[in-house]
Amino acid sequence: MTIGIVGVGNMGSIFAEKFSKEAERILLVEKDSEKLSRFDAPPYEVADLEKAREADLIVLAVKPQDAPVVLGTLKGFDGILLSIVAGLKIEEIRKYGIHKVARIMPNVAVRVGEGVLATAFSADMSSEERELVKSLLEKLGFVVEIEEKLFSAVTALTGSGPAFIFVVVEAFLDAALKMGIPLDTAKELVYRLFRGSAELLIETDEHPALWKHRVSSPAGTTIEGLITMERFAVRSGVIESLVSSYKRALELEEK
Ligand SMILES: NC(=O)C1=CN([C@@H]2O[C@H](COP(=O)(O)OP(=O)(O)OC[C@H]3O[C@@H](n4cnc5c(N)ncnc54)[C@H](O)[C@@H]3O)[C@@H](O)[C@H]2O)C=CC1
Ligand SMILES: O=C(O)[C@@H]1CCC=N1
Structure with a gap:
């Protein structure tokens, strides 16, 4: 060939x-x-x-x-x-x-x-x-x-997706630095954190919300961080970011 x-x-x-x-x-x-x-x-x-x-x-x-x-x-x-x-x-x-x-x-x-x-x-x-x-x-x-009609959606979700993930990873590294973890150590930990979390979801096929609650102890540390994520609208920020990328992909198709 x-x-x-x-x-x-x-x-x-x-x-x-x-x-x-x-x-x-x-x-x-x-x-x-x-x-x-x-x-x-x-x-x-x-x-x-x-x-x-x-x-x-x-x-x-x-x-x-x-x-x-x-x-x-x-x-x-x-x-x-x-x-x-x-x-x-x-x-x-x-x-x-x-x-x-x-x-x-x-x-x-x-x-x-x-x-x-x-x-x-x-x-x-x-x-x-x-x-x-x-x-x-x-x-x-x-x-x-x-179906081809889903291409603009996957362009945002998985085509551009790595760029959005990289921004989140970068934020984790910044937080690690702020907490005193050296960058090299932080990279070793954070990259495996993302890979391990993704592999857990793929292998168990259980909903992320279920795993989120399994990680969160009553009155523990995780729930404090989760509430802060909600206060800063991390979830809707991610959704809006992907949808704006999707709209741009639709515009490219219409050109
Ligand atoms: N970068 C990414 O993560 C993704 C990119 N894509 C798509 O892949 C395509 C390529 O993206 P990249 O590789 O990032 O772009 P790029 O700019 O790195 O590569 C495009 C290459 O095409 C060459 N080129 C342009 N006109 C040419 C011509 N007439 N004859 C010969 N060579 C020519 C340019 O010199 C350049 O090296 C884009 O259409 C993009 O939408 C899709 C999914 C992910
Ligand atoms: O930014 C872009 O337009 C291309 C499509 C998906 C990833 N890169």
Whole structure:
């Protein structure tokens, strides 16, 4: 198989690395040549958009504003186009005569193989082609097929989600520093705190509210902190933040 990657930036470079064992050739199209310097041996080949047409599958990983120019040049491409571009609908891509489309919303955790990847397919994708795409994406993390109308929501929830989590993690580190815990120690503790809490929820599949109450002793320390979280509206702040991100994703789709 030959895979093309158009846009070898934050995300495209990760796809290029993770797909290295899945394809005989990986054709990289990137206008900033510095970003290609570490991909200097097979299966990687530097290519332009015309050469990228040789691929069986092209990953479109440019920013939304750059996508129309790329799609214009790839017009009529008859392989699979796997787009990770936020706000770019399947029907929009089909206007360029590209019919086999997999729309994906990944997140940056694909870097460590722990991404969340929502997928939707155009009607022209056969079940074999869908399975091929899913098996490739499984190298990057957890793959879930969803209705395309939910893409703006997952863009906010899991696509942008890591950025929101990083802000919360940063706040935990600031609090640790304020309480006298050195930064290196705080990082060791806090990163595992987030991972452990998430794994607990995944493994037990019990509601977070239940676990919250299990942690909280009567008249203890946890309930004091929880009441302060409510006083500062942490919960509605998080909800409002995600919903504003969702609204922006909807705006991108409507453009
Ligand atoms: N960064 C993230 O966490 C996520 C990003 N996305 C989507 O992934 C896409 C890429 O995002 P990033 O990797 O963060 O952006 P980026 O800016 O790091 O990478 C895009 C790359 O495309 C290149 N490029 C632009 N036009 C080109 C052209 N005509 N030919 C060749 N190369 C060209 C740029 O030079 C750049 O290196 C965006 O559409 C974004 O919505 C989706 C989910 C998560
Ligand atoms: O900020 C953005 O628009 C993209 C979409 C999801 C993550 N980054």
